[in-house]
Amino acid sequence: MKYHALRLRREELHSMFYYAGYICIFLGLLMLLPIVVALIYGEVKLVFSFIYSSIISILIGALFYRFFESRGELSLRGAMIFSSSIWLLVCALGALPYYLSGHLGYFDAYFEAMSGFTTTGFSMFPNLDTVPYSIHFWRGFTQWLGGIGIIVLALVILPSRSIVQLYMSEAREERILPTVRSTVKIILYIYLIYTLLGIILYLAAGMPLFDSIFHTFTALSTGGFAMHNSSMAYYQSIWIEIVAMIVMIIGATNFAVHYTILKRNWKEYFKDIETKVFWPLLIVGTLIVTIFLYNQNHIILSSLRYSIFQVVSALTTTGLQTVSGSDITAKWIGLGMFILTILMIIGAGSCSTGGGIKLIRFGIMLKGITWGVKSFLFPRAKIPRKIHHIFDMNISKEILEMTGLFIFAYILTYIISVIIVLFYYPNIGQVLFEVASALSNIGLTSGLMTPSSPAITKIVFILDFWVGRLEIWPILLFVTIPLLSMKRRIS
Template sequence: MFSNLETVLKELGNILVMLGVLMFSLLVVAYFFGKLYVIIKPLLLTAFIAIAFGSLLRYSFRHAKEPEFKHAMVCVALVWLVIPALSSLLFILIEYMSPLDSFFEAMSGWTGTGLTMIAHPFSLTHTMQFWRSLMQWVGGVGVIVLMLSILAHPGTGTFALYKAEARVEKIKPSVISTVRMTWWIYLILTSFGILLFFFAGMKPWEAINHAMTAIGTGCFTITDKSMSAYNNFLIELAVIPMMILGALPFLVHYKVLKGNFKAFFKDMQCRAFVVILFILLVSLFALNYSLYGNVFSCLRYSSFQLISGLTCTGFQTTSVYEWSGAGLLIVCMSMIIGGGAGSTAGGVKLIRAVIAYKWIGWSLRKNFLPPRALKPLRFGDRVLEREEVVKIVADTSLIIILWLLFLFLGICVLSLVVGSQFQLGDVIFEVASAQGNVGLSTGITNAGMSCIGKLMLILNMWIGRLEIIPVLMLLRVLVKGFEPI
């Protein structure tokens, strides 16, 4: 038992040290804007706590064994609680927010959700504006991926940690080269976004922050009304491709950057994204046309909100509170489906939607066709054996069922705490947004909501980012220990 715990705590220590070092980047921002005196004490205190505690764990358990997959799963679930908890200290000490609101804000940031307790982000110090953006930027790829790119060494433990943070696909032969290439691609896309937003009309500081959160498919902004604050069609046109790029797999980006432009059209998830977007957009346009009264406005606002939902980004250019229940349901569906596996997006993931669709179609054909006429099930270029099909479908079904169960739990709890102030459709939308790590809101989420509601949405954000299984593993270990697991 203790040897297993030592392994988990050692890896946690590595990540806490990395968090403390990451916080020092805020000193540059504070110095540049002449506000170093405002944040120097709380920042150094928070960074010191992270580095000191992390170093203590690393030294105390330096002889711990290499992590196996069971350790990695528990470690990842624990990390995604501890990192937001420590990060919340900056909101408490600098912005004087309550501990629960601070933890909510940090969890929303690191998970790339974007639901916020801060009514006026524009009034925050530049340092805290950047901290919110940095959390979403790093959290989009994953704190484990960041640690592995800096501290990892070859071995099975590295792959276990990489896989535990809901990542399986490798760009390069080794995990270490994969995570480092992922960060290079991420930096290229972020730089592209900064330039795109600047030339579209944003100020440099706005372009930097919004490019970071857009490519990380988060939706923290430094304006008080998300993207609707600009009311600028050109900026909206610039934001849309960045949201889409963030929701596409890094493997596709890698192939395209290497010159293989056909990779986008060959990828199952990319094709599914286009098809799903088209079907949902046509439906949403038909429902919203009477609300907006003209083709341009209806297409402008419907497409932006839908793409924001499907990519799990969460930027808003209009209030969805006035939309019909059917319109909200369509956006809910997009948030539940989510973006591509191997991207920064949340949701159930496009690959699971594709697997479910193919399995249902194949099962129906099996009932109507003779065995000799039935073609084997294919995923991309792969023809799957029966054993592979059973395993893939079982894993996919498990995640989808658990995802929907926790969604239902969140809906029940939030419905009880908001009472008659909001309709059921608004509640479903809010919980789907939290668990899908999206950030679109009907107005339920705010600093004045009940503590129970905040805690429920925190749970939804946490399990949504980790795709549930690591959370269940952690709970199981807390109750029964590691052996057997």
């Protein structure tokens, strides 16, 4: 193998640092927003935490911008490596407000930031009910930023000749409009519309203004951070739960599908393969869990209420919950946790804010099974291999193979993570549930991952957040190229 062909060109490395400079400066400016919240709520001591964090981020960005000039276009390989590394850097900087405020040590702060930006939802704060408003705002805002994607958001301002490669590097391939930049702008426009809609709906349901903003950030981004230890159960309101489910489903839906809906083309929504997979999974999952809870001596209506919320949260990969982690472990163990685990692994729509394997891949594999059966039954027949996803698509053997390879890589990552965590926690049902929640960027918890968890398990979860968000391939490139370079030097 010609290992030198895998090496990044010097021009590409310069461009990576140059683009990183832009993103760091942009992030530093965004860190000033929580200062407004701190002043409104009298949290004056926390103002300096955000100012110092902003200065550090802007200075690092300015150094990259000053000393590294953009000299060339990134290859797709280079864009994927850049995407992998910039998420690590952004989370390192995003952790600073938690650390400088004195609320978390840096390691736990990094965990919190990675959980936020990757829209996962696990938290290292021991008591969410006592967290200051400005820190809560930063937590929610990191999820809102991560939901649309750090690279995608940066492409609005980034003067890049590599815009197509950067867009694809963050696990996005679909274009709503002919050009990538126009697609990014329409995605941001749709995101802002739904953010405003979510806030209005929460307010109408009786939620306070700040809470409405925070939970719109975390539900629309399918992030799942909560302001209270009891998550959405704190509000004891069925109307707030209904609004949360609506916003979660919106967040888990493909942006291209949203575009067709906003153009009043509802037929497109119901024709899409992801819609045809999502709703049966949600309905069947809700029915099974409802029956399971009813058999555990729950009242039928409360069984339905608890079931549908947790099922929606799992399938949309959000992580908000109305059942405590201890109750999930004690009362949902068995079939209840199993169904939620399966739904978390399947995940949300492609080109949405959600995680998991994605509905499109699951749908393609289901179709692949039916096509395979038909081929055995009718070996001479010409079987059309088509699905409808935004438009009619022919599914080639190559697409089937890549879909299968992705799912295999995903499950392999899941199994390895489970094995490592099992060294520290013996409850296999709980571990399977919690690792699926981490790798699919969800945050639904059975109470396993806490601030006192072993450092190794936290590292495994941080890596799962990262791998799950970028959908494996960029991470494999990020790891493989240095290893191959080392092998070349040794040999």
